[in-house]
Amino acid sequence: MTSLAPYVRILAQGKGRARSMTQDEAESAMALMLSGAPAPEAVGAILMLLRMKGETAPEIAGFTAAARGALPGGWPGPAPDLDWPSYAAGRTRGLPWFLLSARLVARLGHRVLLHGWNSHQSAHASVRASLGDLGIPVCQTTAAAVQALQARNIAYLPLETLSPALMRLLGLREVLGLRSCVNTVLRMLNPGSAPAAVQGVFHPPYRELQADAAQLLGQPALSVLKGGGGEFEHHPTKDIAIFGLRDGAPWTGTTGIHADGRRRLAETLSDPADLAAIWQGRKTDDFAEAVVISTAALALDTLGVADPEATAARAWAARHDTPAQPEFTP
Known part of the structure; x- marks a missing residue:
């Protein structure tokens, strides 16, 4: 999937129907955004909808997990303290x-x-x-x-x-x-x-x-x-x-x-x-x-x-x- 439309709908489908993303949904959405494949308008929509709504801990955790997973080459040695x-x-x-x-x-x-x-x-x-x-x-x-x-x-x-x-x-x-x-x-x-x-x-x-x-x-x-x-x-x-x-x-x-x-x-x-x-x-x-x-x-x-x-x-x-x-x- 290369479209962010399902995640935009989760956040913006209207009063009483919109909701926060789960941690897994947020991780998938961020992985797409980092890939560069989605339309830039959709990326902006996700980021601004989250700003207006206010991010939840599962959303931040999911975004962070995807960001870590997308780091080029990973971490090539012992972990820092x-x-x-x-x-x-x-x-x-x-x-x-x-x-x-x-x-x-x-x-x-x-x-x-x-x-x-x-x-x-x-x-x-x-x-x-x-x-x-x-x-x-x-x-x-x-x-x-x-x-x-x-x-x-x-x-x-x-x-x-x-x-x-x-x-x-x-x-x-x-x-x-x-x-x-x-x-x-x-x-x-x-x-x-x-x-x-x-x-x-x-x-x-x-x-x-x-x-x-x-x-x-x-x-x-x-x-x-x-x-x-x-x-x-x-x-x-x-x-x-x-x-x-x-x-x-x-x-x-x-x-x-x-x-x-x-x-x-x-x-x-x-x-x-x-x-x-x-x-x-x-x-x-x-x-x-x-x-x-x-x-x-x-x-x-x-x-x-x-x-x-x-x-x-x-x-x-x-x-x-x-x-x-x-x-x-x-």
Whole structure:
């Protein structure tokens, strides 16, 4: 079958008759959309009908399962320990301090796979532009990412090389003028099948939606946070609710408060070079460092690390003692 018409009818056949798709139906619909065979009008209809209706956990789980199954070549090596998606636009956020958190987690020996697309970010807050200065390899293939994880415990996969088909669906935002459920699917993607995952959201209702979908997919450990600009990044002056999974079961928690005062994430250091300067100790900023440490602690908690806050703080204090990492060319 190459037509999406049956799935459009499910969602749009009228009051009292329309319904949500089952997980299997959603998986089949997404597989078709990723194949490129259906008419683009039908793809747009599916995405906008879901936006108007509101996605369900089975629909997101089905879409995600199809997206994982369509990844070119699969995952060619050992699974990473932690999946860390980065797909927020970040128009108003500050620097991506969470990248230092991810590197801190990797320094502790956990293999962290970052993947993403951040097309709307301003130049000063760009995730992609900051990776090189932080020693995070940008990999053009999954095989290169596996090698980077083995050599450095951290890697970044751009969406456009990870899955051109998903990149094409994400790009429909420019055509349709609205965000679609593809953004949620990308956060759920977990291309390396990591047993632990962290996800950021901008709108609070998606915390429970993504946690419920992840449970349907058999994800063991997950933390979903309303974070800075929609990224998995903790604002240290706020005690924020977290939703997710532990041992595959629904779980909720709170972040705690790690800094005093009231301050926006954008109201701190703003030069992209400041990211590396903070890591290297050439600059200090109590607020930025509280962001890094508290975010890393949440990731460590997801990984099942005992006393994650103290572990993150000790690792931050000892980050300059890290042995020189081997050169790696992805």
